[in-house]
Amino acid sequence: xxxxxxxxxxxxxxxxxxxxxxxxxxxxxxxxxxxxxxxxxxxxxxxxxxxxxxxxxxxxxxxxxxxxxxxxxxxxxxxxxxxxxxxxxxxxxxxxxxxxxxxxxxxxxxxxxxxxxxxxxxxxxxxxxxxxxxxxxxxxxxxxxxxxxxxxxxxxxxxxxxxxxxxxxxxxxxxxxxxxxxxxxxxxxxxxxxxxxxxxxxxxxxxxxxxxxxxxxxxxxxxxxxxxxxxxxxxxxxxxxxxxxxxxxxxxxxxxxxxxxxxxxxxxxxxxxxxxxxxxxxxxxxxxxxxxx
Numbered sequence: 388x389x390x391x392x393x394x395x396x397x398x399x400x401x402x403x404x405x406x407x408x409x410x411x412x413x414x415x416x417x418x419x420x421x422x423x424x425x426x427x428x429x430x431x432x433x434x435x436x437x438x439x440x441x442x443x444x445x446x447x448x449x450x451x452x453x454x455x456x457x458x459x460x461x462x463x464x465x466x467x468x469x470x471x472x473x474x475x476x477x478x479x480x481x482x483x484x485x486x487x488x489x490x491x492x493x494x495x496x497x498x499x500x501x502x503x504x505x506x507x508x509x510x511x512x513x514x515x516x517x518x519x520x521x522x523x524x525x526x527x528x529x530x531x532x533x534x535x536x537x538x539x540x541x542x543x544x545x546x547x548x549x550x551x552x553x554x555x556x557x558x559x560x561x562x563x564x565x566x567x568x569x570x571x572x573x574x575x576x577x578x579x580x581x582x583x584x585x586x587x588x589x590x591x592x593x594x595x596x597x598x599x600x601x602x603x604x605x606x607x608x609x610x611x612x613x614x615x616x617x618x619x620x621x622x623x624x625x626x627x628x629x630x631x632x633x634x635x636x637x638x639x640x641x642x643x644x645x646x647x648x649x650x651x652x653x654x655x656x657x658x659x660x661x662x663x664x665x666x667x668x669x670x671x672x673x674x675x676x677x678x679x680x
């Protein structure tokens with residue numbers, strides 16, 4: 388499996404948080420392409436770069452040597468990153484074909500400072516990596532988050548999960564806001580681009596992570612979800628694969644838990660640069676982005 392996240396204003400960056408607290412906080416000066424590779428061959432890359440490494444237009448984005456381009460039907464991601472903490476090259480192409488595109492956006496807070504859009508709740512992906520030498524096709528997911536304030540200012544924690552249900556996709560999002568209020572989103576998307584609100588499944592606890600991070604999810608009444616595979620286990624964040632049941636369907640789900648109270652602790656901030664190095668020298672101009680139509 389693979390996860391790719393392009394950040395403009397890297398929300399989990401210790402450098403960005405430090406610059407905001409000291410009166411600067413230019414999001415264009417804190418950009419990165421995060422790549423997480425799972426399987427027999429694992430890899431993690433998240434090098435933060437300054438505004439000199441950023442180029443963007445309406446249908447493409449380049450951060451350092453990596454780029455993302457939209458051709459109207461698919462998102463082509465060209466990766467050229469170095470892993471951390473042990474350096475190795477992570478290079479290749481990922482193509483994401485959303486089927487279909489969704490027109491759906493949720494404000495995660497009452498003031499509308501934070502927004503989430505599941506652009507392609509169901510997608511076909513094609514992965515072709517040169518370094519390491521890996522390729523496969525499979526089922527994927529494509530979404531977008533945008534915001535006008537630091538996450539830790541407005542949220543305490545959240546959990547999110549996505550699961551295939553027949554020809555559709557169920558997405559569950561539970562948010563605990565800093566003011567103590569909550570938001571629960573439970574939707575089912577279909578192959579024609581429809582989005583239907585569904586009754587929230589029951590809360591179900593999950594085992595704590597190796598870092599003792601508490602976790603929960605939602606599932607059909609009487610069903611106890613289990614963790615099939617641990618993908619990421621950090622002091623403030625986890626990503627896992629679950630066995631669960633939703634709307635009467637036995638399925639697997641990708642699940643994420645985030646604690647922003649954990650994120651802001653001095654210990655976490657001290658550790659983050661080992662996984663999120665910042666490029667020290669001014670980057671060369673970003674590459675020319677090709678969009679095949």
